[in-house]
Amino acid sequence: MTPVAAVAAPSPGSASRQESVAAVIAALSARFGERLSTNASLREQHGNTLTWQANEPPDAVVFPETTAEVVEVVKLCAAHGVPMIPFGTGTSLEGHVNAPFGGVSIDTGRMKAILAVHAEDLDCVIEPGVTRKELNEHLRASGLFFPIDPGADASLGGMAATRASGTNAVRYGTMRENVLALEVVLADGSVVKTGTRAKKSAAGYDLTRLFVGSEGTLGIITQVALRLHGIPEAISAGTCPFPSIKAACDATILTIQTGIPVARIELLDTASVISVNAYSKLTLPEMPLLLVEFHGTEASVKEQAERFGEIAEQLGGGPFTWATQAEERTRLWQARHDAYWAGRAANPGKITFATDVCVPISHLAECVEETLRDLDACGIASGVAGHVGDGNFHVSPFFDPDDHAQRKVIEGFLDRLVKRALALDGTCTGEHGVGEGKMKYLVAEHGEPALEVMRQLKRAIDPHNLMNPGKIVAFSG
Amino acid sequence: MTPVAAVAAPSPGSASRQESVAAVIAALSARFGERLSTNASLREQHGNTLTWQANEPPDAVVFPETTAEVVEVVKLCAAHGVPMIPFGTGTSLEGHVNAPFGGVSIDTGRMKAILAVHAEDLDCVIEPGVTRKELNEHLRASGLFFPIDPGADASLGGMAATRASGTNAVRYGTMRENVLALEVVLADGSVVKTGTRAKKSAAGYDLTRLFVGSEGTLGIITQVALRLHGIPEAISAGTCPFPSIKAACDATILTIQTGIPVARIELLDTASVISVNAYSKLTLPEMPLLLVEFHGTEASVKEQAERFGEIAEQLGGGPFTWATQAEERTRLWQARHDAYWAGRAANPGKITFATDVCVPISHLAECVEETLRDLDACGIASGVAGHVGDGNFHVSPFFDPDDHAQRKVIEGFLDRLVKRALALDGTCTGEHGVGEGKMKYLVAEHGEPALEVMRQLKRAIDPHNLMNPGKIVAFSG
Numbered sequence: 006m007t008p009v010a011a012v013a014a015p016s017p018g019s020a021s022r023q024e025s026v027a028a029v030i031a032a033l034s035a036r037f038g039e040r041l042s043t044n045a046s047l048r049e050q051h052g053n054t055l056t057w058q059a060n061e062p063p064d065a066v067v068f069p070e071t072t073a074e075v076v077e078v079v080k081l082c083a084a085h086g087v088p089m090i091p092f093g094t095g096t097s098l099e100g101h102v103n104a105p106f107g108g109v110s111i112d113t114g115r116m117k118a119i120l121a122v123h124a125e126d127l128d129c130v131i132e133p134g135v136t137r138k139e140l141n142e143h144l145r146a147s148g149l150f151f152p153i154d155p156g157a158d159a160s161l162g163g164m165a166a167t168r169a170s171g172t173n174a175v176r177y178g179t180m181r182e183n184v185l186a187l188e189v190v191l192a193d194g195s196v197v198k199t200g201t202r203a204k205k206s207a208a209g210y211d212l213t214r215l216f217v218g219s220e221g222t223l224g225i226i227t228q229v230a231l232r233l234h235g236i237p238e239a240i241s242a243g244t245c246p247f248p249s250i251k252a253a254c255d256a257t258i259l260t261i262q263t264g265i266p267v268a269r270i271e272l273l274d275t276a277s278v279i280s281v282n283a284y285s286k287l288t289l290p291e292m293p294l295l296l297v298e299f300h301g302t303e304a305s306v307k308e309q310a311e312r313f314g315e316i317a318e319q320l321g322g323g324p325f326t327w328a329t330q331a332e333e334r335t336r337l338w339q340a341r342h343d344a345y346w347a348g349r350a351a352n353p354g355k356i357t358f359a360t361d362v363c364v365p366i367s368h369l370a371e372c373v374e375e376t377l378r379d380l381d382a383c384g385i386a387s388g389v390a391g392h393v394g395d396g397n398f399h400v401s402p403f404f405d406p407d408d409h410a411q412r413k414v415i416e417g418f419l420d421r422l423v424k425r426a427l428a429l430d431g432t433c434t435g436e437h438g439v440g441e442g443k444m445k446y447l448v449a450e451h452g453e454p455a456l457e458v459m460r461q462l463k464r465a466i467d468p469h470n471l472m473n474p475g476k477i478v479a480f481s482g
Numbered sequence: 483m484t485p486v487a488a489v490a491a492p493s494p495g496s497a498s499r500q501e502s503v504a505a506v507i508a509a510l511s512a513r514f515g516e517r518l519s520t521n522a523s524l525r526e527q528h529g530n531t532l533t534w535q536a537n538e539p540p541d542a543v544v545f546p547e548t549t550a551e552v553v554e555v556v557k558l559c560a561a562h563g564v565p566m567i568p569f570g571t572g573t574s575l576e577g578h579v580n581a582p583f584g585g586v587s588i589d590t591g592r593m594k595a596i597l598a599v600h601a602e603d604l605d606c607v608i609e610p611g612v613t614r615k616e617l618n619e620h621l622r623a624s625g626l627f628f629p630i631d632p633g634a635d636a637s638l639g640g641m642a643a644t645r646a647s648g649t650n651a652v653r654y655g656t657m658r659e660n661v662l663a664l665e666v667v668l669a670d671g672s673v674v675k676t677g678t679r680a681k682k683s684a685a686g687y688d689l690t691r692l693f694v695g696s697e698g699t700l701g702i703i704t705q706v707a708l709r710l711h712g713i714p715e716a717i718s719a720g721t722c723p724f725p726s727i728k729a730a731c732d733a734t735i736l737t738i739q740t741g742i743p744v745a746r747i748e749l750l751d752t753a754s755v756i757s758v759n760a761y762s763k764l765t766l767p768e769m770p771l772l773l774v775e776f777h778g779t780e781a782s783v784k785e786q787a788e789r790f791g792e793i794a795e796q797l798g799g800g801p802f803t804w805a806t807q808a809e810e811r812t813r814l815w816q817a818r819h820d821a822y823w824a825g826r827a828a829n830p831g832k833i834t835f836a837t838d839v840c841v842p843i844s845h846l847a848e849c850v851e852e853t854l855r856d857l858d859a860c861g862i863a864s865g866v867a868g869h870v871g872d873g874n875f876h877v878s879p880f881f882d883p884d885d886h887a888q889r890k891v892i893e894g895f896l897d898r899l900v901k902r903a904l905a906l907d908g909t910c911t912g913e914h915g916v917g918e919g920k921m922k923y924l925v926a927e928h929g930e931p932a933l934e935v936m937r938q939l940k941r942a943i944d945p946h947n948l949m950n951p952g953k954i955v956a957f958s959g
Contacts, residue, residue, distance in 0.1 A: 235739055302789075
């Protein structure tokens, strides 16, 4: 499963590669002027993300502003066999935008048009560089919102490409469920529309879902049609401590089984609560904690909350504390989103990164508890936070980047974490994606026949392995 | 777009084809005994569905009982280049199981094991021959149910293969959202698992969604993991007449925009109401009618109903009549499902078939009204019924099968219907699928570049064009 360069993507050091790249850069520079850059720090910034993967910068970065310009870039790169790496905001977590074979980073960050908002259809059509916060800002007056919230203010093209989700996927689904259709530029420069704005269709293979989560390895997303939702009339959030991870997970299971349409249900382990309290000046009970949010009418939110409170109490949890004021709620979720920074502050001199796995919810407590024991046994400080309604949780181990032995310990821990999730009928990543970091686990998760289908798809759509090569699946072209 | 036999699927009449088929039948007969049949009426029954497409029977029908047996059948057919057509219950509507190149119908109807129900995870794993009613019967005691309801008691393997949906997709999604993972036997006999039971995953290409809706053209589904839902504590249904199709559609839009989580919202046109009244001995107001259903707690169902009532009144609709008793509700939905038979009774001596299109909901009224005018102009009697929450509606034109001129009129009408939907940014089929009937519309809907991607997918996964050839996309292998 080591990435292998395809015929058309010669190894980074070769003379022919250098000539191809030089030719592409010269042509792009002539065409795009200052919108083509070979500046070293810009390239570095585009060759890495929020990951502990080593930086692998592209040879150049180009900033197209239209689909037609993306097509021009792609045709030029394709003619010279130069790899292309689509780039959104660089907030992905597994080295998705690294350039192991060099090539051109195609930064869609200037494609920011909101092309249409169809309020009656609850959908919109946007360019890929629009971020989720920008979209929600634009939508505010319409009474609509786009719910998917991975924490970072990621570009929506990048979120589609990585099948992003986040805190409220339990209610609203992930990008898989919320992308209606895409426009994608393929490696040969052809422009594909993957669907219409119809809410459902049975007209052939599901190309939309094929490209959602393909991490730029099949083409470059240049337009996204998204489902929108009405801003709920009432929102309430709250926190509830539990005597154990198991009790918190059981409360989550019962909540969902009972049909309470919880909008967010997040778990923080004790260590995370302690650092969040310190960092965000909160006084949350320092025990396993659920943060929950309910959306609906005033009456239904009240009812959902009461029922959740009963379930929590039944499982030894409580007291259940409410945050009905918008400011309180914002503060709470900001604290949740700041868990990363809180952890950093609690572990001075160390850095961290976030990894994730996802298991059927009935196995979640077991998986989290065993993971905490494992962390303890190897002496790694880490926060654990989870989108528990989906069985998805994150681990952020803290380490000294210069301590080689510690890195080895963490690598061993990550392997065991994934094996544990797979043994419990789960996945090596619920939402962060494969990138470079999780490639080695795909055989164990999917089996060789399924992985071979993925390779066949890649070969069929990108036969010269030019689109973000060395990610998800690797093959010699 | 005329279906072209691949190299490996020689034309039905050729001598080499006859030899291959004879060899496969002999081997299957030796292996499966009475579970291999060449009986003419059985073959006819397997070579057609609820469609007006001409019957194209397979050469034989085989009834495997396990995945291993499916693999045996597939390997044998593949070795002789004989087409394979997966068969569920034969309730598809566009000639999905026709055998234009002959071959072996692989009937999964005896694969009926419910392998696991995971109540805590709200999922189950079943064999493909289990029908939706059988599954719901099995689940009843658990307090769970599987919501997708296309009307017919279809097999769940077939429903996955055709991306089925139905009356309550507006709340619960279609098979696309409710299939967690599949086991699929590919044309070379390899067995692919498309995912785990984790509720979400970002671990590579979305193979599950690739096979959902692929109509047996990429492989044979041998296992299905499905999402389940808790049976709602309270259900209430009701009917509400409107002065016009437009008013009914506007009420639907407002209902959804307001965030009322309506479980079903169905439109019947006046002609359908008249025939349903006569057939099911009801006294519904003979005007455009919405049938709605709400799921939730007692309090939330009441609130949803009140809010819907207010919206209906605002748009000139009403009176809104409630059916809170289970028997009344059942009677109402039975009447909706019997609309087909009601129409048959109202149009003696004629037959009908159901076609569907789907448009963004803001264009629904325009699309339905223009369709009704078109039907009127060509003098075709037809019912129109719609899953209006999704912008999806069905037309069932009545005709005399022996009247060639009438068939031509209907063909012209169908072409205009699809063109109308596509011009309104819709799809040629919201839920019935492509089969043979809608193939000719795929270029107009998707454009040539997207259709070429579909062909590439088909070639990559089924290079010899042996899996249900002549459906969705056609190519010369």
